[in-house]
Amino acid sequence: MKKAVVLLSGGLDSATTLYIARKRGYSCFCLIFDYGQRHRKEITSARALAKRTSSRYEIIKLRLPEEASALTSRRIPIPQKRSLKTIGKNIPPTYVPARNIVFLGIALSYAESLGAKKIFIGANALDFSGYPDCRPRFFSAFSKAARTGTKAGKSIRIETPLLNKTKSSIIRAGTRLGVPYNLTWSCYRGKRKPCGTCDSCLLREKGFAGAGMKDPLL
């Protein structure tokens, strides 16, 4: 069976991506990163999704610098109740320096080692927080670095099936594939219930509303 490495954060985008990769016939090896996030709830979600799909997974513990992001430092407040028109227009304090470069680098290392030909990442550049490492031109540049810097070269491709989709079309597609959205976690805060005010909650809310569905977490 053909193999793929899937970056699994536990959010709804990466969960949908995992189901897309499976639908395309890949046996998925999930990488889950424990990089010092404020909360471990997303790691729990990611693990549950890997288990639900009987996928192999590895939790990668990695020390990234803490002080530069609201997602890794409690001293930096998470923006709240921003207008949907504002979200995505600039880089917010929840940006984690070079996160996707690091995650994709490690995914490449696993892909080469496992003989996987694809790396799936659920990045989205439409209904997103404005992170530079989620934009098409970054993936194109990174893919070239991957081709020139690895033994596998051109034989490993980075797949970004959600890159230009709206959140509601992602949710509709995922629902058709049977993604258990009740197992996903999007909120930047790790409380018992989603906060409903961070960018991630707002984008999720917009997505479920646009899809005409109820968020199973609410």
Add this chain to the structure above:
Amino acid sequence: MKKAVVLLSGGLDSATTLYIARKRGYSCFCLIFDYGQRHRKEITSARALAKRTSSRYEIIKLRLPEEASALTSRRIPIPQKRSLKTIGKNIPPTYVPARNIVFLGIALSYAESLGAKKIFIGANALDFSGYPDCRPRFFSAFSKAARTGTKAGKSIRIETPLLNKTKSSIIRAGTRLGVPYNLTWSCYRGKRKPCGTCDSCLLREKGFAGAGMKDPLL
């Protein structure tokens, strides 16, 4: 004082690079990677070099896949007594999948976080083992990925001062800068003395011979 992140492996190239960065006036933050190498001797060397130069350093523990490289798996033999004409012509089993992509990604994350404008890496594409992630076209592609995928963008540059130098010219330059080569470790094996037969020992031997100097480790 202007800041730089330096990738420090404990070998002679990265040691020389650290001294070059200091000579250029940078306050250096050294990243030392504990990624499951066969031996910890190079980590000890790297730490000693950071301490000798009173540089801040961080040892990054990271789980990379083991089974794909002779440097991380004892089941894969380290090539020995290869001809100097052969070394560098193809990718040997000591290649660690995507290693420099991972290391540079983490270095970028630290550089953005610390406000460092430079990342120094002692890669060499002349007297080297043939790794794809040590070649000029890789660094050029990776630099573009870094520019497009980070908040810092163009303001962080990757410096490869040794890229096109011979091993002997590196050693001569390092000697002028006072690099304590007795503290460095190049051998792929982690015995008491360098094995003298792995690619790394052979390249080091050629370098000291070419520079007309005696290797302080021998």
